[in-house]
Amino acid sequence: xxxxxxxxxxxxxxxxxxxxxxxxxxxxxxxxxxxxxxxxxxxxxxxxxxxxxxxxxxxxxxxxxxxxxxxxxxxxxxxxxxxxxxxxxxxxxxxxxxxxxxxxxxxxxxxxxxxxxxxxxxxxxxxxxxxxxxxxxxxxxxxxxxxxxxxxxxxxxxxx
DNA sequence: GCCAACGTTGGC
DNA sequence: GCCAACGTTGGC
Numbered sequence: 001x002x003x004x005x006x007x008x009x010x011x012x013x014x015x016x017x018x019x020x021x022x023x024x025x026x027x028x029x030x031x032x033x034x035x036x037x038x039x040x041x042x043x044x045x046x047x048x049x050x051x052x053x054x055x056x057x058x059x060x061x062x063x064x065x066x067x068x069x070x071x072x073x074x075x076x077x078x079x080x081x082x083x084x085x086x087x088x089x090x091x092x093x094x095x096x097x098x099x100x101x102x103x104x105x106x107x108x109x110x111x112x113x114x115x116x117x118x119x120x121x122x123x124x125x126x127x128x129x130x131x132x133x134x135x136x137x138x139x140x141x142x143x144x145x146x147x148x149x150x151x152x153x154x155x156x157x158x159x160x
Numbered sequence: 161g162c163c164a165a166c167g168t169t170g171g172c
Numbered sequence: 173g174c175c176a177a178c179g180t181t182g183g184c
Binding site: 035037133134136 | 164167
C-alpha cells in the first residue's frame, strides 16, 4: 500500500527566501534548519510528493503565500560544512552531517495570500499549529482538513 | 523596537 | 540532572 501523503508548513523569511525566489528557482534545497525537531520532520517523516504550505514569517503581513511539493528524500545540509555560511556548524562532519534537509519544488503562488489574521479568523482552522502562541517551529505538520481549507482560502472561487 | 516564548548551553 | 543565563524567533 502506498504511503499516505502528508501535509506540512514551512516558514521562510521573505527577505531571506521568498515564494518568488522559489518560483524563479523552480526548486530549492531547504537550507539552514538548525532545530532538531524541524530536522527530524524532514529527515524521518517527509516523503517525496508531500505538499507544503509556504509561509512567510517575520514580515508584514505574515501568512501562507503559496504551495510547494517535497521533491527529494532527506540528504545532508551542505551549508553546515561551509565555514563561510551563516549556517555553518563546526560539529558537522561527512560521517555525521547532523543537519539534513529535503528539496522542495514550486507549485503555485496563491492568487490571494492568506495572512495570519485570515488564518486566525477562520473557524475551520482552529487548532492549527502555526497559530499557537510561541510556536516557532519552522517545519511543522498540518492536518489534512486544515491544509485543504488554507488552499481554498488562497484560491478563492468566483473572484478575480 | 519590544518582548514573550522557546531551545540550547554550561556550571554545578 | 537541574536550572539560570543566554541567544533566537517572530508576532505585534
